Amino acid sequence: MSKQRYEIEEKYQWDLTTIFPTDDAWEAELADLQAETEKTKEFAGHLLDSAKSLLTISETQLGLMRRIEKLYVYASMKNDQDTREGKYQEFQAKAMGLYAAFSQAFAFYEPEFMAITEEQLEAFKAEEPTLVQYSHQFEKLLAAKDHVLSQEVEEVLAATSEIFESPAETFSVLDNASLRFPEIVDEDGHLVPLSHGNYIHFMESKNRDVRQEAYEAMYGTYEQFQHTYAKTLQSNVKVNNLKARLRKYDSARHASLAANFIPESVYDTLVAAVNKHLPLLHRYINLRKKLLGIDDLKMYDMYTPLSDFSTKISYEDALKKCQETLEIFGEDYSAIVKEAFENRWIDVHVNEGKRSGAYSGGAYDTNAFMLLNWQDNLDNMYTLIHETGHSLHSMLTRKTQPYVYGHYSLFLAEIASTTNENLLTEKLLAEVEDDKERFAILNHYLDGFRGTVFRQTQFAEFEQAIYKADQEGQVLTADFLNELYGQTNEKYYGLSAEENPEIQFEWARIPHFYYNFYVYQYATGFAAASALANKIVNGSPEDKENYLNYLKAGSSDYSLNVIAKAGVDMTKEDYLNDAFKVFEARLEELEALVEKGVHL
Known part of the structure; x- marks a missing residue:
């Protein structure tokens, strides 16, 4: 407990x-x-x-x-x-x-x-x-x-703004305060309560029985409440479609992207590029199947590390490594990181009733706080450096811009956070000497890419489909959402929806579907971050300065202009193709290590 x-x-x-x-x-x-x-x-x-x-x-x-x-x-x-x-x-x-x-x-x-x-x-x-x-x-x-x-x-x-927020508020209360998951047997044979906070920990377990039990307990609970979740999600979709229609936008997506002056072609280009590169994802999944020695790979096998190298890391060690990684940005950036880490900007550990997940938040006149639900693993160190990226983006913007421009668009937000993640990967790979440790880091990067670029685009594709369905008069029942989500998941992962029935309920537990076309920005942000991290590590001092200027720009210019000045043109497909080249190169490196016998 x-x-x-x-x-x-x-x-x-x-x-x-x-x-x-x-x-x-x-x-x-x-x-x-x-x-x-x-x-x-x-x-x-x-x-x-x-x-x-x-x-x-x-x-x-x-x-x-x-x-x-x-x-x-x-x-x-x-x-x-x-x-x-x-x-x-x-x-x-x-x-x-x-x-x-x-x-x-x-x-x-x-x-x-x-x-x-x-x-x-x-x-x-x-x-x-x-x-x-x-x-x-x-x-x-x-x-x-x-x-x-x-x-x-x-x-x-x-x-009526409060009324319009009620579907998302209802979801939040139900998901964080009311929902209770059953107890499961952990790796040590102890009966422990499943929670949002420890679910991924169990999904990373080497014990397949633990993974399966946690997975089935999680989605079995959502199955019980699927009709309630369908109603809250449908209401949220209807609210956003109504607001868009009243304001004479073509769709809720059009309205959402227009708020940041992002053409819808950016969204469509992302989905098309990711679909084009799905064979790379299938190749990685087949490697996972081979390394785990599992003939019938299931969705609950997607998170367990492929390496037996210990990736347990304490919160204090993670703080130190993140600080070392971010020293590349210079003294001013590092001083803010130090202040955040030492002066209680971070709510670290899981407690009863605490909101699940992680975020960076605050206001123009406050610190840029971070909420975590810490577990001692590599993934949580990446979460820490990710949220630190958001917080430093916020602080540099507020220190530079007046209040009117003291915020940045959601489109720009995920670039800063995932650039930090990419820099951590670059540092870890540069320092590592042991092949097994290198294997673990590559595995983590590839899983992160899968979870950010492929998975978030899967969400974006599903989100667009349900909004379009509502516009066309389709009632978003649990049965409809289950079938659509199951089909989409099967396309992305190549795993039969029929043989993985629990995954059809996953849509019910995704809070970002209440954020009105937010998730695609995780994928575009990660892809842009790949290019920027390369410039920061291997480019000129001017490249680094251009990046810091992006962090300071806030909303003083249009989002696409701000990031273009940092060196990435997000109106074209090139940055996405470059990101997939990095994914493929690191996949090839992992495959080469497998050929050397560096695996389970």
């Missing part, structure tokens, strides 16, 4: 008192923001009265958003550390309610701003030079002119 939170040493818990010293301070800020938000209703109808009016209202809007963001982050993270505590669920609901009121109060902003002419905007900038720093933000607003609705409709959408 996982520890209770009070049993975890303080040094392994994030310090949220740096956001608000007490819950009372949080509630005082909530009350103040509620009052401040109420006062802003007088702004409606006056945005373009004068240059001064545009500046005052814009800065008031951003100032309130900055404070609300901080308020929400505290509530959300407090809730995530123990999702069973009703108090912080209430805090989170209050913060969301405030955001809804804020959005409703400023629903006039975009419709009114759309009336401005180019001449008027330039005249306003001349009169109030402070407006110049908002030029890119204004440009992006005007680019979405065709999708901004009347003030009345915008107010309705703002007022």
